[in-house]
Amino acid sequence: MDPQSTPDAKRSSLPSTGAGNDFPVLVPTNGPEMLDIADLHKNTGVCTLDIGLMNTGICKSSITYVNGDEGILRYRGYSIDELVDNSDYLDVAWLLLNGDLPTPGQKAEFQHNITYHSMVNEQMVFFLRGFRRDAHPMAVMCGMTGALSAFYHDGLDIFNADDRKIVAHRLIAKMPTIAAMAYKYSIGQPMVYPRNDLDYVSNFMQMLFAVPCEPFKLNPAGVRAFNAVLIVQADHEQNASTFTVRSVGSSRANPYACIAAGIASLWGPLHGGANEGVLQTLNEIGSIENIPAVIKRAKDKNDPYRLMGFGHRVYKTYDPRAKVLRRYCYEVLEAYGKKDDPLLKMALELERIALNDDFFIERKLYPNVDFYSGLILKTIGIPLSMFTAQFAVARTAGWIAHWNEMITDPAVKIVRPRQLYVGSDFRPFVPPAERTEHKPLIG
Ligand SMILES: CC(C)(COP(=O)(O)OP(=O)(O)OC[C@H]1O[C@@H](n2cnc3c(N)ncnc32)[C@H](O)[C@@H]1OP(=O)(O)O)[C@@H](O)C(=O)NCCC(=O)NCCS
Incomplete structure (x- = not known):
């Protein structure tokens, strides 16, 4: 409908x-x-x-359906697990934006348009250099995304469908470039330009990990797992950041500013920051011998301590995103030879306990999406400081789909x-x- x-x-x-x-x-x-x-x-x-x-x-919407009691997440009617197993991120971005999966012809054209919008105006590099070297990538992303409106003046008639299309393409195409620029800047490496011969996810990975002094090799299992993470993060109906984008957009603000506001909202630890929390928890636990003490603390009614990566406000059964990511997580651990990494071993032991311990079973505290996305990101080499930034890249398609739905709704x-x-x-x-x-x- x-x-x-x-x-x-x-x-x-x-x-x-x-x-x-x-x-x-x-x-x-x-x-x-x-x-x-x-x-x-x-x-x-x-x-x-x-x-x-x-x-x-706060609105009528036909984009995403979530049922926390039954563990259902559907984009435009399609189950998240089927989408993850059978599509790439751009298929899903098209689906969210346009209402149904693309035909091969539509996909080829969309892929072309996104690929050829992936560079940013070179002057944005000077803007980037104005940030302190140790700036958090999310601070840089908020600033750079908001600044897109200063670099791209055309296509800003929000009631013109062609203009909205250009804005959508620019944002989806440039967000990985901006995120990778923010990361490279923070670690003192040269910016890596987008490559038009690569698909969206592979290109994002090469911009994050390649260096000019040696050839860059992609691990196909890493690309598959990262693709899965980006798809499950692409939308989640009326969450805080999506509501923020709709709310800012309702004043007919510039769409780049709306997405920058969404990024700011996502930055909060109660929203996009949770998968960072999973890795922080693992680092704090330190070693596998400390797990029983940590579990004891998590169960103690008088201790406010929570085990990050377990439980969910909406999903009171296994989070459907966690269910599908779990498979990709195990595949990528195997492919990267990381099953014996002490931190990841600790995570798997926590998972084993949570799935078997009565305290967790009775309270339906399953490992959540942040648990598995955190492990996948860690395994493929995404640094902690970039966890929320890559989430912002993934969520951009959802934010624009909601913004477009809101702007074109005569009742808004x-x-x-x-x-x-x-x-x-x-x-x-x-x-x-x-x-x-x-x-x-x-x-
Ligand atoms: C996500 C979260 C806020 C949901 O909370 P909620 O739906 O309000 O659930 P409640 O706070 O009512 O918790 C229900 C029970 O489970 C316990 N509980 C919930 N999450 C827990 C966790 N991660 N570790 C230990 N105990 C937990 C609570 O103490 C409570 O126990 P009680 O019934 O004996 O009092 C909560 O599970 C949490 O803090 N998880 C960790 C943070 C996290 O991973 N966030 C990312 C979500 S994608």
Whole structure:
């Protein structure tokens, strides 16, 4: 169903508590029915308070469906495991952007367009050099992506379909180049230019790992596993960063600025930073002998310690992304000869315990997507500082698909939430000499 079509509507079967308190219930293709409260304030004089928007739909969308209880993740109706096993990242990017998988002809054209937009304006290199050498790659990515609007002035009529297409191509094509530039800069190596003879994922890997002084060899198992990671990270319906992109975009802001805002949101440790946390946890554990003590700590009710990479807010069964990545993780460990790497051995021991220990089983604390993506990234050589940056590259297709869906939805309005005001009631202005000391909130 396209987002502009009106889903079946029926009247609320909730008990009516007063005049006008009878709202349409919208029936989705999948997922919970939703009460349409657009006229709530107009009809009743009250609003809703929903901190964290846990019960509030913010849009109609036909991109991604998540069912945490049943462990389902589908992009445009297709299961994540089938997509990972049978497509490459650009197939999935096309699917998210355009509603269905590309025909061979559409794929060839898309591949060509993305390939030939992968260089960035050379002046952006000077912009990059303005950052401190030790800047975090995510700080550089926020700045460089926002700055794309300063380097590419054309194609910015957001109500023109051709302009939106150019923006989509530029962003998907340039994001790996920007991420790799940020990384190379942080380690003092020369920037590696994109190569047009390589597919999207291989090209991203060569920009991260190649050096000018020797030929670069790709490991096919590494490419397959990285492709799988990028696909499972490409979208996850209304998460914090996607909502951020929609929210910023609702003011009709420049699309590069919208994606930069998404990157900023993803940077937070509660969102895109979690797979970095998995590796940090493993480093803290230090060695396999320390695992029992760590498990004991994780189970201790009086200790707030959490084992990173286990459990999920939405998925209360095995995360479908973790399920499919697990296979690629084992394949890549084998292919890179890393099964005996002490850190990765420790991770596999944690996985074994979590899948067999009653505490974890009863609470449905399965290894999550960050657990396996963290291990894959570590195995193929992506440094910790780049974990969130590569996630931003992957999520770009999802962000643009949502931005495009939002901009083309005639029902869209600038985001303007309500608040429950709990501050002072009216008070008269106090002259300086009569003011009493109070504890500053920020100072
Ligand atoms: C993701 C997460 C925030 C979900 O939390 P949640 O849905 O709110 O679940 P709760 O916090 O209610 O936890 C339920 C129970 O499992 C325990 N638990 C949850 N995650 C745990 C973990 N990683 N390690 C140890 N215990 C954990 C809680 O202590 C709680 O135990 P109790 O019922 O005895 O009080 C949580 O699992 C977590 O912090 N995981 C680690 C961080 C992580 O990997 N994040 C990436 C997610 S993709």
